[in-house]
Amino acid sequence: MQQILVLNSGSSSLKFQLFSMPEENVLCSGLIERIGSEDAKFKYKTNGETIKVVTPILNHRIALELLSKQLLDPETGTIKSPEDIDVVAHRVVHGGKEFSETIEITKSVKEKIKDLSSLAPLHNPANLEGIIVAESIFKNAKQVAVFDTAFHQTIPEHVYKYALPNKYSDKIRLYGFHGTSHKYVSEKALCLLGKKESKIITIHLGNGCSMSAIKNGVCIDHSLGFSPNAGLIMGTRSGDLDPTIIFYLAEKFNLTLNDLNTLLQKESGMLGLTGHGDLREIEALANQGDKACQLAIKMNTYRIKKYIGSYTAILNGLDAIVFTAGIGENSTVMRELICEDLDFLGIKLDILKNNERLKTVREINDENSKVKVFVIPTNEELEIAKETFDLIKE
Numbered sequence: 001m002q003q004i005l006v007l008n009s010g011s012s013s014l015k016f017q018l019f020s021m022p023e024e025n026v027l028c029s030g031l032i033e034r035i036g037s038e039d040a041k042f043k044y045k046t047n048g049e050t051i052k053v054v055t056p057i058l059n060h061r062i063a064l065e066l067l068s069k070q071l072l073d074p075e076t077g078t079i080k081s082p083e084d085i086d087v088v089a090h091r092v093v094h095g096g097k098e099f100s101e102t103i104e105i106t107k108s109v110k111e112k113i114k115d116l117s118s119l120a121p122l123h124n125p126a127n128l129e130g131i132i133v134a135e136s137i138f139k140n141a142k143q144v145a146v147f148d149t150a151f152h153q154t155i156p157e158h159v160y161k162y163a164l165p166n167k168y169s170d171k172i173r174l175y176g177f178h179g180t181s182h183k184y185v186s187e188k189a190l191c192l193l194g195k196k197e198s199k200i201i202t203i204h205l206g207n208g209c210s211m212s213a214i215k216n217g218v219c220i221d222h223s224l225g226f227s228p229n230a231g232l233i234m235g236t237r238s239g240d241l242d243p244t245i246i247f248y249l250a251e252k253f254n255l256t257l258n259d260l261n262t263l264l265q266k267e268s269g270m271l272g273l274t275g276h277g278d279l280r281e282i283e284a285l286a287n288q289g290d291k292a293c294q295l296a297i298k299m300n301t302y303r304i305k306k307y308i309g310s311y312t313a314i315l316n317g318l319d320a321i322v323f324t325a326g327i328g329e330n331s332t333v334m335r336e337l338i339c340e341d342l343d344f345l346g347i348k349l350d351i352l353k354n355n356e357r358l359k360t361v362r363e364i365n366d367e368n369s370k371v372k373v374f375v376i377p378t379n380e381e382l383e384i385a386k387e388t389f390d391l392i393k394e
């Protein structure tokens with residue numbers, strides 16, 4: 001039995017889960033938010049009990065030290081010493097083309113993660129900070145990196161390459177993101193289908209949204225690209241745009257590169273269209289007749305349908321689609337609109353099953369549907385723990 005601490009460090013947050021593997025038991029878990037501010041929040045869960053602490057947490061070191069004193073083992077009822085942790089697994093957003101697999105962290109791995117910061121300036125520096133601090137606190141633990149981009153490394157060259165002059169193509173290519181989520185739910189779907197030789201589309205709809213085309217368990221296309229702002233309409237990100245719009249905005253509205261970055265990453269998508277980033281509010285307002293919200297939902301689901309069509313074509317068939325993440329798992333309206341009028345592709349939803357508010361893995365297609373429609377709750381932390389366990393047990 002191994003205890004694996006999974007850490008997901010963002011620029012101002014730190015999520016953690018302590019697993020005992022291979023049993024996949026969560027011993028404790030938590031979230032520290034607003035690191036760097038006076039009113040940082042520390043939410044911690046163990047034995048089903050949630051404790052909230054509001055305190056100034058000025059940096060990742062203080063956050064991780066605080067966390068390291070709270071690792072309660074419910075089986076023994078004792079707080080674990082940081083020295084007892086066997087393995088710390090870190091979520092790292094960008095692995096570039098260098099990392100296609102989970103790997104033990106060495107000096108050279110850290111240097112490469114640092115080099116990749118220009119491709120993920122919001123994420124990789126925070127991930128690296130988490131690694132450096134964890135090394136000094138969990139002194140006896142192996143440190144392992146699991147990359148969001150790794151699952152997409154199987155995408156072939158004619159798909160990942162952009163039609164730019166070749167001299168730019170060393171770094172500029174499709175990398176893809178949300179890889180641990182797509183991997184986790186696609187493996188569950190393959191188990192449900194009972195065969196690896198399957199054609200699947202996974203649809204991850206949360207604050208960030210993406211889709212993957214998966215053939216025989218291998219990712220062959222993906223909707224996010226060079227950065228996590230391509231493809232689908234997201235909470236605050238635009239997704240696919242004609243690049244000329246960016247020049248037009250800069251010229252006509254005097255926007256700087258920085259302004260444009262903020263506009264496309266933080267002020268666009270559903271927020272830009274409706275004034276709201278949370279789909280629950282948008283759905284409620286659409287129900288009350290708000291035209292902007294109704295239109296935004298229509299635009300959003302239309303784009304997802306378009307991707308389902310194109311992925312069905314490149315897969316040359318379709319066995320299942322999988323909905324996951326906050327919206328995919330919970331929004332009956334979005335799932336219904338996405339699956340509407342797709343009977344030509346063999347997709348037919350069972351409306352009653354779709355409307356059941358469950359938190360479990362389930363099949364929501366009509367029994368005559370050629371294509372299975374699954375809702376599979378994602379669990380990126382568990383996937384990270386599983387991959388880490390597979391690496392260290394070898």
Ligand code: AMP
Nearest residue numbers: 206207208278279280325326327330331
């Ligand atoms: P995630 O990034 O996976 O945590 O997903 C966050 C998104 O899920 C937010 O836009 C939420 O509005 C959305 N969400 C969560 N629960 C529901 C729900 N019951 N109905 C619609 N959207 C939901």
